[in-house]
Amino acid sequence: MLTAKSLFQEILDHDESFRLFCSIAASGETQGGWENGRIAVLVPESQRAMARKVARHGADEEKHGRIFNALLRRRGLQAVAVPAAADYTMLLERRGIGLAHEKLQRDEPLTESDIVTYLAHSRITEERAAAQMALLVKHFGDHPEVGKAVRMIARDEDNHLAYCHEELLRLSDEGHAEEIRRILHESVQAEIAVYRDVSLAVMERMGHILRWPRAKRAVLTGGIHAVYAYERAVGWRRMVSLRMPERRDALGGPAAAAPEFA
Numbered sequence: 001m002l003t004a005k006s007l008f009q010e011i012l013d014h015d016e017s018f019r020l021f022c023s024i025a026a027s028g029e030t031q032g033g034w035e036n037g038r039i040a041v042l043v044p045e046s047q048r049a050m051a052r053k054v055a056r057h058g059a060d061e062e063k064h065g066r067i068f069n070a071l072l073r074r075r076g077l078q079a080v081a082v083p084a085a086a087d088y089t090m091l092l093e094r095r096g097i098g099l100a101h102e103k104l105q106r107d108e109p110l111t112e113s114d115i116v117t118y119l120a121h122s123r124i125t126e127e128r129a130a131a132q133m134a135l136l137v138k139h140f141g142d143h144p145e146v147g148k149a150v151r152m153i154a155r156d157e158d159n160h161l162a163y164c165h166e167e168l169l170r171l172s173d174e175g176h177a178e179e180i181r182r183i184l185h186e187s188v189q190a191e192i193a194v195y196r197d198v199s200l201a202v203m204e205r206m207g208h209i210l211r212w213p214r215a216k217r218a219v220l221t222g223g224i225h226a227v228y229a230y231e232r233a234v235g236w237r238r239m240v241s242l243r244m245p246e247r248r249d250a251l252g253g254p255a256a257a258a259p260e261f262a
Helices: 004-013 015-042 045-074 088-094 101-105 112-140 147-210 214-233 235-239
Strands: none
Touching (some): 112 235, 147 214, 147 235, 214 235
């Protein structure tokens, strides 16, 4: 039976597919670490109190990149270049979502509007990351090879999502409510389209590596399009809602150390 668990088990069991999966994940997390690190440096004076949380967010993302690279090393594998069509972070930037790398590379302080844009973008992408990691924990949280890694990363992603909710609600109370609502609604439609395109690209590459038959590829393609249709119709709402999290000040402390193997 074709399930999320059986698909990932196939990927996990084959060195080349596992190498592609970890390479894509490591690249995205490392990029996120750099972005958050730069934002922490460039936070405007009016928002300096949140700089340490942004830095903690970046430290977590860099740690995740190291964890995925460590999983590769344990198998004696090296990372491969991420296909352009599977580069979620860069495809979002090309859609104008989040803060452009060109802006982050300059040594000019960001504005409060830039911080709103960053947090709104993060609120949507962290929702995606938290959901994906929750699925991996459900099926592979006790796996001897990847269980420790996915449990730690899942906890971090939940913290990141809680942080985004709390900071956006604070900024909303400070007068940015309409701006936040606008950016969330503009960003979510682009994100779900990029996620569909990346999913199709990764599925195509995995299918080639694992020699999936045409019928299996067709079923998976149909499933990806069905998820997109659902998210475009109603699923997007969960990605733009804001609620005060039970876990307050989720990024208020230092980043937890990576697992021993990393």
